[in-house]
Amino acid sequence: MFVDFFFLLKKAGIPVSPTSFLRLQKALSMGLINSLDDFYTGARAILVKSEKYFDLYDQVFAHQFKGTEFKEPEEFELSEIARALLDEWLKDPKALAEALGVDEKDLLKLSPEELLKYFMDRLKEQTEAHHGGSKWIGTGGTSPVGHSGYHPGGMRVGGVSRNKSAVKVAMERRYRDYSQEGPMTPSQLGEALKRLRNMVPFGPKDKVNIDKTIYETMRNAGEIEIIFDRSLKDRLKVILAIDNGGWSMEPYIELVQTLFNYARAQFKDLKTFYFHNTIYDYLWEDPPRRSKPFPVDELVRLDPETRFIIVGDASMAPYELMATDGSIYIGERSGKPSFERLKFIAKTFPHTVWINPKLAEEWPYTRSIHHIQEIFPMFELTLDGLEKAVTTMMRKN
Amino acid sequence: MHKENQIKGFTGASKYVLDEELARIVNISMALEMPLLLKGEPGTGKTMLAHAIAEAFGMKLIVLNVKSSMKLIDALYQYDTLTRLNDSRFGDSKRDVSNIEEYIRMGKIGQAFVSDARVVLLIDEIDKADTDFQDDMLDVLDQMEFDIIEIDKTIKAKHRPVIIITSNAKKDLSDPFLGRCNFHHIAFPEPDMMRRIVHVHFPEIDKELLDSTVKTFYRLREIRGIEKKPATRELINWIRALKADPDFRVKDLIKGEVPFLGVLFKKSPDYVVAQNAVARFRV
Structure with missing residues (x-):
């Protein structure tokens, strides 16, 4: 029963497992599910294990049981991206007019819907003329925004299902915001950085060391001798060096700020330095990089x-x-190239990583990235990348 | 109340407003005897649900508050070596020192297993612990038994407890873990739902106060740049504070004044942001 539904979910990209499908069958045979509403919630609780797939589930459900058009993933993605692009472009009508090849004045006469439609038509045309798929947006170079990390529509609040049929609820797509492309939030960052810990004995001796206690008691001929140890505390020291200069970092400022805010809240022993593009003789303790220089040579201390x-x-x-x-x-002229400086840092601190807000697929196109990768392990500033970076940093040796 | 619930399944409790969707999921999970994993913003009533189920079915509630340093064995049982050492030295207790079993204390999961009646086991904030803990724990909950190595004894669950697991993190738990749970994400209640929730806590509240507080509350939640948005708990405390203040008039709220902002915003940067935003309410 409902095998088609199961496969459609799988095809849509929701990781559904056969075991959970069998469990759904069990629930059906036990008579727990008596209506379409029951089926909607029941099947979701049993099959779908993360709220980020709730939206996709809603779409598939509406398609399967109501015959709403289920857009092929590519097309759906395309329109989402298009909307994001359009939103961005609308802030700058001139660029939009240029990109679409229309007069700016004509553009202003169109209603948003018309505009989106026109835009989509144009986009499709372009897609066909170029190399197909949504690639055109990704690599075309005309787009002022990358599509990841930005999610249109803002936060929606999920509702109560009272008095509505399941299909209607499904068609509302309440869980859109939890889809994977949502922006990175501090709590997500926290999750990723949580493993960055270094437990060392610290503080008052308040923990009983049982093995030693028994041993010492024996030595003491049975007279109890309790041995206390210090308990393990996280004493991890972290230095965060942020590139906060130049237009090339501009698009990532918000992302980096989130990272910084989280780091400040999480690590007790955190030093923050700033630099522009790369590191020469000095790091700066103040964001404008003016009044508080910190000589790189001092890092050895x-x-x-x-x-x-x-x-x-x-x-x-x-x-x-x-x-x-x-x-x-002009002020930084010590005769050592930055390349050497970075190598020096890598040697001083064996646990160093470089986190790059640019997506990894863009890296091969920039030569300096390639050079820096020779010195430091480099990771993207995404949840995935952060997790890998943390693993690298926690590695012994 | 108890009897009625046993026939019709879970329908809510005296201080808990339940939406139908969640009720269905709770009932299915209980019937399938599977743990229910709840995610959602803080203050959406994840923990309260377990309390409500326990109350509605008249079952005992056992809470396991997960800590980051916790090992699975802490949740199962504890072998109290120190007491035993002490007893062996002084011998003034009634315990039999040569019987290790007398020094085994059950942890929260252990208590849920040996309990004579079916209990509700709430495992709160599972995401605090590391992945190994989570997977190992699910093994135990799947098998419904664990071994006590010291006395070579297997503890089997007398009754399968109703297991509710909560998680705050947006990050996914491991796949094997998810495979063994049912899942639900509790969205933040909408204003209508919130009105009902408030009503349950303050049955005699007058409509004007209810409407204006809820309205102000949602307005405050929308302020940008807030790190920890006020949740249901804060709203209820806030209303309690407003009711306790003899000088408070509902009209003030409508005018845009928000007294006791500190009840709603508990982080000082948030408080400052909110204060500035509230100043702009009064136009």
């Missing part, structure tokens, strides 16, 4: 167990990295 996290897009002109006088600032 810090604990080498410190986890050193560099956040930056690593995109710059090759000479900035390689030339002896590469810095775009």
Whole structure:
């Protein structure tokens, strides 16, 4: 029963397992499910294990039991992306007019719906003319925004299902916001960084060491001798160095801020430094990079167990990295290329990672990224990337 | 109340407003004897649900508050070596020192297993613990038994407890874990639902106060840049504070004044942001 439904869910990309499907059958045979409403909630609780798939489930359900059109994933994605792009472009009508090849004045006369339709038509045309699929948006270069990380529509609040049929509820698509592309929130970052811990004995001796107690008691001929130890506390030291200069980092500021805010709340021993593009003789303790320089040579005085996290897009002109006088600032002329400086940091702190807000698929196109990757392990600033970075940093040796 | 619930399934409790969707899921999970995993924003009543189920069915509630340093064995049982050592030295207790079993204390999961009646086991904030803990625990809950190594004894559950697991994190738990649970995500209640929730807590509240507080509450939730949005618990405490203040008039709220902002916003940066935003309410 409902085998089609199961396969459609699977096809739509929801990870449904046969075991859970059998469990649904069990629920059906036990007479627990007596109406379509029951089936909607029951099947969802049993089959779908994350709220980020609720939206997709709603779409499939509405399709299967009401015959609503279920858009093929590509097309659905396309329209979502288009809307995101359009939203962004509407802030700058001139760019939009240029991109669509219409006069700006004509553009203003169109209603939003007309505009979207026109835009979609154009987009499809373009898609066909170019290399097909949604690639055109991704790599075309005309788009002012990358599509990931941005989610249109904002937060919707889920409702109560009272007095509504399941299909209607499903058609409302209440769970849209939980779809995977939602922006990264502090709590998600927290999850990813949670494993970054270094437990060492610290504080008052308040924990009984049983093995030692027994041993000492025996030595004491049975006279009880209780041995206390310090309990394990997280004493992890973290240095966060953020690239906060230049237009190339501009699009990622919000993302990096979220990371920074979380890090500040989480780590007791956190130092933050700022730099522009890459690191030369100085790091800066103040965001404008003016009044509080910190000489890179001084870093050796810090604990080498410190986890050193560099956040930056690593995109710059090759000479900035390689030339002896590469810095775009006159004051920094020590004769050491930044490349050497970075190597020095990597040597001083064995647990160093570079986190790049640019998506990994864009990396091969920038040469400086390639060079920096030779020095540091580099990860994307996504949940996935952060998790990998944390694993790397927690590795012993 | 208890009898009625046993026939019709779970329909809510005296201080808990239940939406139909969740009621169905609870009933299915109980019938299938599967743990129910609840996710959602803080303050959507995940923990309260377990309390409500326990109350509605007259079952005992056992709460396991998961901590990040917790090991599975802590949740199962504890072998109290120190007391035994002490007893063996001084011998002034009634316990038999050579019988290790007398020094085994049951943890929360252990208590749920040995209980003579069916209980509700609430495993709160499972996401705090690491993945190994989660998977191992699900094994135990799946098998409904565990071994006590020290005395080589297997503890089997007398009755399968009703298991409710809550998680705050947006991150997914591991696949094997999810495979063994039913899942539900509780969305933040809509204003109508919230009115009913408030009504359950303050049956005699007058309509004007109810409407204006709920309205202000949702307005405050929409302020941008707030790290921890006020949740149901804060709203209820806030209304309690307003009712306790003899100088408070409902008209103030409509005018845009928000007294006792500190009850709603508990982080000082949030408080400042909210204060500035509230100042703009009064136009």
